[in-house]
Amino acid sequence: MRRDWKFYSQLGLTVLLCLFIVIPVGMSALAGVTVNVFKGLSSGLTLRWIIEVWDLYASSIMLSLWIALVCLAVTLVAGVPLAYVLVRRPGRLTRLFEELLTLPVAIPGLALALALLITYGGVSGYRSSWLFILTGHVLFTLPFMVRSVAAVMSAMDMKMLEEGAASLGAGFWRRFFTVIVPNAKPGILAGALMVVTLSIGEFNLTWMLHTPLTKTLPVGLADAYASMRLEIGSAYTLIFFILIMPLLIAMQALADRGKRASKRIDTAEDTL
Amino acid sequence: MSTQIRLRDCAKTFGDGTRALAPFDLTIEGGETIVLLGPSGCGKTTILRMIAGLEFPDKGGVITFDGDDVTHQSIEKRRVGMVFQSYALFPNMTVAQNVAYGLKVHGVSREESDARVKDMLEMMHIEMLADRRIDQLSGGQRQRVALARAIAVQPRVLLLDEPLTALDAKLRVRLRTEINALLRKLGITAVYVTHDQEEAMALGDRIVVMQKGEIAQIGTPREIYRKPQNPFVADFVGAANRLDGQMRDGRLHIGTHVFDAVDAFDPRHGAIIDQGPVELFFRADGLSTCDAARAHVTGRVEAVSYLGERLRLTVSGIGAQAVIVDTHADDVIAPGADVHCQINPDRLTVFPVGAGAGNSAANQSAHAVS
Numbered sequence: 241m242r243r244d245w246k247f248y249s250q251l252g253l254t255v256l257l258c259l260f261i262v263i264p265v266g267m268s269a270l271a272g273v274t275v276n277v278f279k280g281l282s283s284g285l286t287l288r289w290i291i292e293v294w295d296l297y298a299s300s301i302m303l304s305l306w307i308a309l310v311c312l313a314v315t316l317v318a319g320v321p322l323a324y325v326l327v328r329r330p331g332r333l334t335r336l337f338e339e340l341l342t343l344p345v346a347i348p349g350l351a352l353a354l355a356l357l358i359t360y361g362g363v364s365g366y367r368s369s370w371l372f373i374l375t376g377h378v379l380f381t382l383p384f385m386v387r388s389v390a391a392v393m394s395a396m397d398m399k400m401l402e403e404g405a406a407s408l409g410a411g412f413w414r415r416f417f418t419v420i421v422p423n424a425k426p427g428i429l430a431g432a433l434m435v436v437t438l439s440i441g442e443f444n445l446t447w448m449l450h451t452p453l454t455k456t457l458p459v460g461l462a463d464a465y466a467s468m469r470l471e472i473g474s475a476y477t478l479i480f481f482i483l484i485m486p487l488l489i490a491m492q493a494l495a496d497r498g499k500r501a502s503k504r505i506d507t508a509e510d511t512l
Numbered sequence: 513m514s515t516q517i518r519l520r521d522c523a524k525t526f527g528d529g530t531r532a533l534a535p536f537d538l539t540i541e542g543g544e545t546i547v548l549l550g551p552s553g554c555g556k557t558t559i560l561r562m563i564a565g566l567e568f569p570d571k572g573g574v575i576t577f578d579g580d581d582v583t584h585q586s587i588e589k590r591r592v593g594m595v596f597q598s599y600a601l602f603p604n605m606t607v608a609q610n611v612a613y614g615l616k617v618h619g620v621s622r623e624e625s626d627a628r629v630k631d632m633l634e635m636m637h638i639e640m641l642a643d644r645r646i647d648q649l650s651g652g653q654r655q656r657v658a659l660a661r662a663i664a665v666q667p668r669v670l671l672l673d674e675p676l677t678a679l680d681a682k683l684r685v686r687l688r689t690e691i692n693a694l695l696r697k698l699g700i701t702a703v704y705v706t707h708d709q710e711e712a713m714a715l716g717d718r719i720v721v722m723q724k725g726e727i728a729q730i731g732t733p734r735e736i737y738r739k740p741q742n743p744f745v746a747d748f749v750g751a752a753n754r755l756d757g758q759m760r761d762g763r764l765h766i767g768t769h770v771f772d773a774v775d776a777f778d779p780r781h782g783a784i785i786d787q788g789p790v791e792l793f794f795r796a797d798g799l800s801t802c803d804a805a806r807a808h809v810t811g812r813v814e815a816v817s818y819l820g821e822r823l824r825l826t827v828s829g830i831g832a833q834a835v836i837v838d839t840h841a842d843d844v845i846a847p848g849a850d851v852h853c854q855i856n857p858d859r860l861t862v863f864p865v866g867a868g869a870g871n872s873a874a875n876q877s878a879h880a881v882s
């Protein structure tokens with residue numbers, strides 16, 4: 241195939257757009273390891289800022305990871321069965337529930353946080369603990385988990401699979417864990433990555449819910465930008481990237497694998 | 513040793529008010545293969561699912577396996593093997609794991625399970641596929657795995673819902689023959705659902721012909737084929753040719769010709785009638801071509817199709833609608849020609865005019881009273 245000017249002009253445009261997005265990211269990352277941003281690269285490279293960020297904000301970063309993991313656990317335990325019920329028993333009630341579940345996505349994080357504050361703000365032990373932020377994160381991420389799992393579940397004819405398993409003597413829980421869950425795995429994995437990524441990166445809601453003692457990674461980032469030198473903020477961004485990039489890449493890889501699997505056409509010949 | 517299944521007074525009304533089945537009784541003897549045959553939507557699958565324990569009959573219905581009341585037992589407890597049209601194999605497991613699933617559920621030991629799985633795969637000629645994933649199998653292979661999986665747990669009854677419909681014609685015939693041999697070998701009670709008359713004939717010890725949620729006839733393939741009890745069954749099993757006639761004093765009059773020894777069965781009264789207008793149903797062999805001198809009826813050839821071993825004619829002017837007549841493959845006949853036919857009275861099925869929907873109407877009113 242000969243590539244004409246159309247191809248090259250499109251390629252050029254794409255590259256340009258990518259650069260437009262990538263350059264600031266690169267600049268920011270670079271700033272995080274530059275001795276003095278205002279003097280530029282000539283001032284030399286250093287890991288000093290990164291170490292400083294770690295000293296200052298390690299607890300925020302660890303708290304973020306911890307909350308993300310617990311949030312994942314909660315959304316798994318609640319979301320997978322929820323998705324199952326939504327797909328398996330479609331009805332007016334489940335429909336309504338599905339709508340309700342998407343509300344936290346549609347409502348601005350600030351409003352959701354405000355609602356939580358009004359309702360539980362007075363419960364002092366709860367208000368000041370990381371569990372308060374967890375609540376917000378679970379509310380915010382649960383719909384993503386449920387959607388992701390439900391999408392895979394509705395594509396796999398669960399009723400038929402369950403009836404097959406039941407005819408072989410398998411009771412409900414056995415069917416659920418040996419047939420439903422393994423076959424919903426792509427959706428569960430995708431949902432899990434999404435939940436962790438969203439939880440680690442969540443700012444709006446968390447900013448409203450946090451206390452000085454319960455700061456998460458992005459809240460700390462805002463804090464660093466607002467009150468520290470630019471290099472520290474940039475070094476912080478770099479750490480954030482290093483944490484979140486593998487998750488994003490894994491998510492992409494998972495989506496690709498799912499696409500390939502569904503595209504694989506039955507090539508087995510019918511010799512039998 | 514094989515399980516007898518009895519359904520008594522079983523009706524099925526779905527939650528949305530759909531009356532899928534009128535109350536019926538059915539006894540399936542141990543070791544027997546029963547085929548449920550009928551057009552789409554007549555309730556075949558519903559009966560099968562009631563036997564399986566996936567649907568429950570309306571109040572009053574009773575299902576027994578060898579006399580044990582299983583009406584309220586769930587499918588997990590009933591020990592039924594099921595084979596679905598779309599296989600329902602577990603995509604997360606290999607072929608061998610699929611077959612072993614039921615054994616594991618029943619707590620069969622590892623060694624015994626391995627041995628049993630191996631036997632099953634050999635029996636279905638798929639031992640070389642043991643470690644394949646389900647999405648790497650062809651349709652025919654999948655159906656073999658589904659069968660192996662269902663019989664591995666030695667179920668009391670085997671239930672098959674149109675297991676071959678998704679396969680191409682040649683494979684269908686081949687697998688049908690194998691399933692037939694398998695069922696005989698296992699001696700298991702089996703219920704087989706299909707809408708394919710040929711499949712029903714080939715597999716069934718008895719066939720249950722269904723029409724709109726009711727049993728239209730139960731009988732051996734021979735009875736169903738030769739002695740359909742009502743026009744619906746006659747038509748459904750291929751006797752689609754129709755002629756009008758008159759019964760007078762027990763003898764059949766067609767035009768000016770009179771035939772002896774033909775029974776006109778009235779399904780509405782369950783009796784033979786000997787007076788009145790009748791409809792005659794028959795297949796292509798109800799008429800045979802002959803020379804003009806011996807002809808009972810004469811028509812015009814509308815279309816000719818060559819079937820290899822015979823020539824199939826579509827003939828108008830004999831009945832109200834065109835009829836199908838077969839003749840020798842070597843005959844040279846063109847559309848537009850006259851064709852002379854003899855009637856073979858022993859190939860006719862005779863019903864009084866109006867018996868068409870009569871059977872089901874009679875059943876319905878009987879049930880409404882009870």
Ligand SMILES: Nc1ncnc2c1ncn2[C@@H]1O[C@H](COP(=O)(O)OP(=O)(O)OP(=O)(O)O)[C@@H](O)[C@H]1O
Pocket residue numbers: 526527528530531532550551552553554555556557558559707
């Ligand atoms: N879950 C259900 N809810 C409501 N109606 C149903 C349900 N299942 C089946 N029906 C109805 O009951 C009737 C019988 O259905 P059934 O599936 O038994 O037919 P079938 O003979 O197996 O047809 P097919 O050859 O198309 O599979 C149909 O009218 C169908 O629409």
Ligand SMILES: [Mg+2]
Pocket residue numbers: 556557558673
């Ligand atoms: Mg059906």
